[in-house]
Amino acid sequence: MSVAELKERHAAATATVNDLRERLKQKRQLLLDTDVASYALSHGRTPISFSSTDLVCCRTLRGHTGKVYSLDWTPERNRIVSASQDGRLIVWNALTSQKTHAIKLHCAWVMTCAFAPSGQSVACGGLDSACSIFNLNSQVDRDGNIPISRILTGHKGYVSSCQYVPDQETRLITSSGDQTCVLWDITTGQRISVFGGDFPSGHTADVLSLSINSANSNMFVSGSCDATARLWDIRIASRAVRTYHGHEGDVNTVKFFPDGQRFGTGSDDTTCRLFDMRTGHQLQVYSRPHENNDNDVPTVTSIAFSISGRLLFAGYSNGDCYVWDTLVAEVAFNLGTLQNSHEGRISCLGLSSDGSALCTGSWDKNLRIWAFGGHRMVI
Amino acid sequence: MSMTSSSGSTAGRVEAGEAARSDKQQQTTPPPPPPLPLPQARTGGFLGRHRLSAAITRLDQEILSLQEEINELETMDPSSAACQEVLLSMEGKPEPLLPVTRGPEDVSWDRWFQRVRSSRGHKWWTHKGSDFS
Numbered sequence: 217m218s219v220a221e222l223k224e225r226h227a228a229a230t231a232t233v234n235d236l237r238e239r240l241k242q243k244r245q246l247l248l249d250t251d252v253a254s255y256a257l258s259h260g261r262t263p264i265s266f267s268s269t270d271l272v273c274c275r276t277l278r279g280h281t282g283k284v285y286s287l288d289w290t291p292e293r294n295r296i297v298s299a300s301q302d303g304r305l306i307v308w309n310a311l312t313s314q315k316t317h318a319i320k321l322h323c324a325w326v327m328t329c330a331f332a333p334s335g336q337s338v339a340c341g342g343l344d345s346a347c348s349i350f351n352l353n354s355q356v357d358r359d360g361n362i363p364i365s366r367i368l369t370g371h372k373g374y375v376s377s378c379q380y381v382p383d384q385e386t387r388l389i390t391s392s393g394d395q396t397c398v399l400w401d402i403t404t405g406q407r408i409s410v411f412g413g414d415f416p417s418g419h420t421a422d423v424l425s426l427s428i429n430s431a432n433s434n435m436f437v438s439g440s441c442d443a444t445a446r447l448w449d450i451r452i453a454s455r456a457v458r459t460y461h462g463h464e465g466d467v468n469t470v471k472f473f474p475d476g477q478r479f480g481t482g483s484d485d486t487t488c489r490l491f492d493m494r495t496g497h498q499l500q501v502y503s504r505p506h507e508n509n510d511n512d513v514p515t516v517t518s519i520a521f522s523i524s525g526r527l528l529f530a531g532y533s534n535g536d537c538y539v540w541d542t543l544v545a546e547v548a549f550n551l552g553t554l555q556n557s558h559e560g561r562i563s564c565l566g567l568s569s570d571g572s573a574l575c576t577g578s579w580d581k582n583l584r585i586w587a588f589g590g591h592r593m594v595i
Numbered sequence: 596m597s598m599t600s601s602s603g604s605t606a607g608r609v610e611a612g613e614a615a616r617s618d619k620q621q622q623t624t625p626p627p628p629p630p631l632p633l634p635q636a637r638t639g640g641f642l643g644r645h646r647l648s649a650a651i652t653r654l655d656q657e658i659l660s661l662q663e664e665i666n667e668l669e670t671m672d673p674s675s676a677a678c679q680e681v682l683l684s685m686e687g688k689p690e691p692l693l694p695v696t697r698g699p700e701d702v703s704w705d706r707w708f709q710r711v712r713s714s715r716g717h718k719w720w721t722h723k724g725s726d727f728s
Contacts, residue, residue, distance in 0.1 A: 222647040229654035236661035255678035274707045475684040492677040524688035572691040572704040587707040594700045
């Protein structure tokens, strides 16, 4: 077939794709008969109201000498690992605020960290395009550093996010600037599956975040600079199960909703969104109230759901940390307005496994732990 | 690309190096190299055809995927069904970060405000509503 004929076919296929996308958008629009907030309000749900002393900062974890980029809690709920621009991972006892481990990294440009399900190992990755595993029980070397127990190499771009597969100590998923996600076997250091890349339904720009479904660990969702989130089945790497459109900027963060049937996203377009995993419907947009100064609109850097899903915590680039009422799509509280809040961008946040505390990490070099300090009424 | 026509041979490369060195010693700048010929447009060649074919394959697969998704929508529930599920999924779930929550209350929720003994033997007491860091 000649080049001219191929060009003709390419133009025709492109036109068909655009036409189908438009048809899909219109059909989906017809199915969006309501959103979560309208539905909840019409069913008698009322907004949550917090008093100014309900959510309080009960710990500040000081020790990093550079911006904090990432954090993760252990499943056993009282320890946190954090990664910083200072080239260190610090493992904290969140109850005592003490450091249990400080790991000096070979590459200081770390972007992400994660605890293994057992809490015995931590993983991290960054601009070195590799994911390094450290066993916290390893003997320290002469300089007092914990040696790397395994390096997972193979990505062709920075490692933006990593997460262990729940209840599987030897399996981990990474996302990368090379537009792919990879499932790794930590024991062998080999790639089990690559999601995206040469496959047609993969991301078309850097993948920034991922979240594994704790209700069904075969499924995970990824967020990308291509303004989409994609759902993947670990058992079928050749194509994304579904692509979720709606955002108008990089999808910086994705998190599964506690029921495992939905997930949230946070984006450079300043919004958080709630998507239904099965149908692909966008169920809610969580938009910041419009401010007068439109020049520097804060972007969403990180999100987390409370254990029931009623609260959506969203960290922003201006230091705000909104506590959204998921049901009515209103801001119930802004941790950023409190006297002892962070003084820089909220770069990461996460909830303890029992849901009793939120930890936020910031470019101000600190981590803060927030818990409910008011009078709790149990019904 | 070398400035000398004999750049393919070792002798040619050495000569070029020597010439560059003597030029430097005389503090004169060598004449700029002649402009390189523009690379041939390769769209007519194998590479262009290969890339176009690959792009068409991708688009064809996307067409199938989009058609599949459109067909799925025919039998799909409206968003209100999923919204109802969201509400139901929260019903009766204990929530440690809310002022009003369903029971049972877990005493460990308030561990952040209780006496803590650190490994160094320090003790402190934390009260609700203040920062003890």
